Amino acid sequence: MKRSIFASLAAVFLAAPAFADDMKLAVTTSFHNSGLSDILLPALTEDTGIEVQLLVVGTGQALRLGEAGDVDAILVHSRAAEEAFVEAGYSTARREIMYNDFILVGPLADPAQAGQATSIRDALWAISGGTAPFVSRGDDSGTHKRELNLWDTAGMNPVNADWYRATGSGMGAALNTAAGMGAYILTDRASWLNFGNKDGLMVIFEGDEALFNQYAYLKVSPELHDHVQAMTAARLEAWLVSDRAAELIDGYEIDGQKLFTFNAVR
Amino acid sequence: MSDIWEGLRAAAWLLISFDADLWEITLRSLRVTLTALLIACVIAMPLGALLVLRRFWARRFVIALLNSLMGLPPVVVGLIVYLMLSRSGPFGVLNLLFTPTAMVIAQVIIITPLIASITHQALRELWSEYHDLLISLNTSIFQRVRTLLWDGRRTLLTAALAGFGRAIGEVGAIMVVGGNIDNATRVLTTAIALETGKGDFAMALGLGMVLIGLAVTVNLAIHWLTGTERAGRW
Numbered sequence: 001m002k003r004s005i006f007a008s009l010a011a012v013f014l015a016a017p018a019f020a021d022d023m024k025l026a027v028t029t030s031f032h033n034s035g036l037s038d039i040l041l042p043a044l045t046e047d048t049g050i051e052v053q054l055l056v057v058g059t060g061q062a063l064r065l066g067e068a069g070d071v072d073a074i075l076v077h078s079r080a081a082e083e084a085f086v087e088a089g090y091s092t093a094r095r096e097i098m099y100n101d102f103i104l105v106g107p108l109a110d111p112a113q114a115g116q117a118t119s120i121r122d123a124l125w126a127i128s129g130g131t132a133p134f135v136s137r138g139d140d141s142g143t144h145k146r147e148l149n150l151w152d153t154a155g156m157n158p159v160n161a162d163w164y165r166a167t168g169s170g171m172g173a174a175l176n177t178a179a180g181m182g183a184y185i186l187t188d189r190a191s192w193l194n195f196g197n198k199d200g201l202m203v204i205f206e207g208d209e210a211l212f213n214q215y216a217y218l219k220v221s222p223e224l225h226d227h228v229q230a231m232t233a234a235r236l237e238a239w240l241v242s243d244r245a246a247e248l249i250d251g252y253e254i255d256g257q258k259l260f261t262f263n264a265v266r
Numbered sequence: 267m268s269d270i271w272e273g274l275r276a277a278a279w280l281l282i283s284f285d286a287d288l289w290e291i292t293l294r295s296l297r298v299t300l301t302a303l304l305i306a307c308v309i310a311m312p313l314g315a316l317l318v319l320r321r322f323w324a325r326r327f328v329i330a331l332l333n334s335l336m337g338l339p340p341v342v343v344g345l346i347v348y349l350m351l352s353r354s355g356p357f358g359v360l361n362l363l364f365t366p367t368a369m370v371i372a373q374v375i376i377i378t379p380l381i382a383s384i385t386h387q388a389l390r391e392l393w394s395e396y397h398d399l400l401i402s403l404n405t406s407i408f409q410r411v412r413t414l415l416w417d418g419r420r421t422l423l424t425a426a427l428a429g430f431g432r433a434i435g436e437v438g439a440i441m442v443v444g445g446n447i448d449n450a451t452r453v454l455t456t457a458i459a460l461e462t463g464k465g466d467f468a469m470a471l472g473l474g475m476v477l478i479g480l481a482v483t484v485n486l487a488i489h490w491l492t493g494t495e496r497a498g499r500w
Contacts, residue, residue, distance in 0.1 A: 024364065024447075029463065033463070033464055053364070053445075053447045053448075053449075053450055054447060054448060055364065055445040055446075055447060056446065056460070057445075067354075068352045068353055068354040068355075069352075069353035069354060069358075070352050070353050070354075070363055070364070170463050171463070172462070172463030172464050172465055173462070173463050175465060176462070176465060194464065195464065195465040196464060196465035196466045196467070197465035197467060198465075225353055227353065227361075
């Protein structure tokens, strides 16, 4: 009996995984939480044989992983940071793939009356009255950068206000915090629809063009890191802009709502 | 409260349905943590014994250092190991980042000070009893270490189980160096963090129940295999 237990333990230790045509792709939490990767990756493997290992991190960390050459490509949504990444030579080009949109979520009672605003600017002004807290990602992610940009465009700097709570966490964790506090929060539509703990929260404001959220794919340049799987990363890019991927992206729905719009230039 | 019942139900369902993914991540959790535990014990236990037996100038400093390192935040260990193993770091060529091996390395660093500290505390008592005997028999340092480790094996088991407990429940370090990659480096704790992030509390709690069950099973199994808590032995 003891011998067979040791034997099975040994089997567990010796079972080493082996990978063939694989690559590492860093994606943002908001993309992964949308559930689209669960649709795209099996189809990708079926069509091309490529096995993608997903690293789900914030945009800031994804860019760092790309700079260090620890991943072969990244799929993120923060235009200024992406352009700086290409500028610094870490990638040869930025390829736009698809977009979804950001929404403003808040408590059902909407104490700041932000739901009556006609633009995201007015909605943020209403929230800045401080009747309810505002939860910020505060983690240098794409969503966080967009949020700061929206405040800036609205002519406000709320970072030190007592109603402004920077959590320093991922999208899901930040939504959990907002639900717990009865706070307003900026999130992407995909994360919101897939989020399981919506208690007491609802969509307060949506539809402003300023809330457009573009995703782009960037291959890590083999110039700086000769070990990266440049060929595989290029094949993934070709697949991501193919008709098959376009169909899957445009056809992806949660609760009957379309999430992403394919807009790659071919 | 309903979330807790949902969690229990999710855990029961995961176990009954023999979920393939659950088995995979559970076995990976075990493999990573038991490997780390084995390596940490091989380093930490003789180190703890030597700290009892050898009087050298830096001894107090080493002991204080080990005690302080017990409280090392795992995420700091994760970050340091990441910077070491990153392609741009000194050990990048080994290509170990985002593999179970990287997770083992991080966990060894986290639990070695803990095991060494407990070993040192336990064997210090034992040494005060054995001191005169072992000195009068003119034993070598190697024989003394061996005697202390063997006769203190029951408290050393406690040290090992404490190390196991800290490693199996750890999430900060392995999230950074493992990356929580599906089918490659996802383990129970990182899966729990992921499900919590998705707001799927029932699933997260279900996985948590499985983790607790696993820890209890391993503890019982180790007690049984080593034959402690039985009449006539200790």
